Amino acid sequence: MEQNSLLEKWLNNNLSEVEMETFQKSEEYPFYQKLIADASTFKASHFSQLSNFESLKQRLPKREVPVRKLNATTWILRIASVFVLGFALFYFFQFKPEVKIETLAGQKTTVELPDASLVTLNAMSEITYSAKKWKKNRSLTLKGEAFFDVAKGARFDVITDKGSVSVLGTEFNVKQREENFEVICFEGIVKVISGNFTEELRAGERLRLHKGELIRSKSAMEGPQWNSGVSDFIEFPFIEVIKELERQYNIEVILNEVSGESLFTGGFVHNDLENALRSVTEPFGLNFSISENQLVTISKREN
Template structure:
C-alpha cells in the first residue's frame, strides 16, 4: 500500500494528478495529512546544497540520450521514485523540527497543539514539541503549565524533575528547581520521578521535594490559569512561592536559608507585587523590604 502511495504522491507532488484524483485513491485522513505537509513544504526552501541542480542535470543528461519506448517508461518510474524519495526526505526534515515557546516575566501564553490539546504556559517557562505532535504526543516543559489534553494516544510531559503520562485529562505541572508538583483536575495522571511513581485521580495532587513525596486531596476548582489573576499554593516551600513571584513581576528576592523550606498555603496575586509579598510573608512571620525597583529582601522575624 505504501508503494502505491509513493507513486500517487510523486505524481501529485509534480502536478500530474489533481487533489480530487488523489482523494479517490487514498483515505480522507491520509489526504488531509499529506495536504498539510504539501502546503507547509510549499513555503519552505530546501537547504540541501546542490540537490535541485544535481537532479536537473540528471534529467537533462538522460533526456539527451536516444532511448527506446520501453526505456522511457522506466525513466518515468525512476523520476517518480526520485520525486517520492525527495518528498519523504522533506517530510522527514519537517516532521522532526521542534517548536519552542518561551514566556518572559509576567507573560502567559496559550498554545493549541495539532491534536487540539491546549497548553496554558505560565510566566518564565518553556515548552518544546515536534511538528508531528499529533502522531507523537511527547513534549518537554521547564517551569509551569496547565494542560487540557484531547482524547487519544499516550500524552507525555517530560521535565528535568520527572515525567507525567496521561491519555485524555486536565492537569497542572510545576517543575521548578528541586520542586516538582502535579495536580489532576480530570482523568488519570501517572507521575514518575527518581523518588517514585504515583497515580493521580481528579482532585489529587503530589509534590516531590528534597527526595520526599507528599500527596494530598483538594477541592476541584477552576484552575488559576483561567482568571490569570492569582496562583494557589498548598503547603508549598517558600522558595517555590518566591520563585513564582519573581517570574511574575520580574524582581529578585533574597531570603535566609532557613526560610526556603517553610510551607505556605494560600493565594498569591499576579497583579499587585505588595499584595503578593504580604500574602506570603504575614502568615510565615516574615518581613520584606523593597530595595530599588526590582530587588526585595526578606528577613525572618
C-alpha cells in the same frame, strides 16, 4: 562546435557519438559529470512530474520572447541552484525542527497542539514537541509549569526532568521547578512516573515530590489557580514561594537574614506587587521594601 552548444545538448541527451567524444575530452566535463551525479543522489518524495518538457510547454500560453544565449557558467549556476533549492525543500519537509514555545517572566500563554489539545504555560516555562511525529507520538517535554486540556485519543505524555505524566484525555497541571515536581488531576485519570515509583491520580487528587519525599493530598480546585491570576502553595519552602514571586513580577528579591526553609501555606495575586508581598511576609512577621529599580528586600521585623 562551441562548448555552450555541447553542454546544452548534453543536458538534453541529444549529443551524437562524435559530439559526446568531443565533449568528454573537454576540461569542464569531469566537473559537469560530478555536479549531475551529486544532484542525482537527492531523493524527493510525494512529487509528481511531467513526462517531458514539451508537454509542459504546450500548457503555457505562447508569447514572443527575445532569444538569449546562455554561456557555460550560467548553465552551471542554474543546475546548482536547482540542486540547492531541492535539497533545502527536502530537508525542510523531512527533518522539521522541533517546535519550542516558551514564556518570559510575568507572561502566560495558551497554545493549541496539532491534535487540538490546549496547553497553558505559566511564567518562565517551556514546552518542546515534534509536530511531524505528533500523530504517532503525542509527547512533549516541559520545563516549568503548565495546565493541559488534552483531547481524547492515543496516550499523551508530558516529560520533565523529575518525572513523566501519561493520560488519554483529561485536564491536569504539571509543575517542575528546581527540586519540586507536582501533578494535580482535575478530570479523568493520570499516571505519574518518577524514579522507582508509579502512581495514578484521579480527579481532585494532588501528588508532590520534594527532595525524594512523595506527598499525596486532596484538591478541591476545578483548575489551576495561577491561570486565574493567583499562585497558591501548600507547605512549600518560603524560598520557592519567593522564586515564583520573582517569575510572576520579573523582579529580584533579597532575603536579609530570613530563612528560606520555613514552610508557607497560602498564595499571592499576580497584578499587585505590594499586595502579593504582604501576603507572603505577614504570616512570618516579616517586613519588605521596594527600591526604585524594583529590587525587593525582605527582612525580619524589628522589635
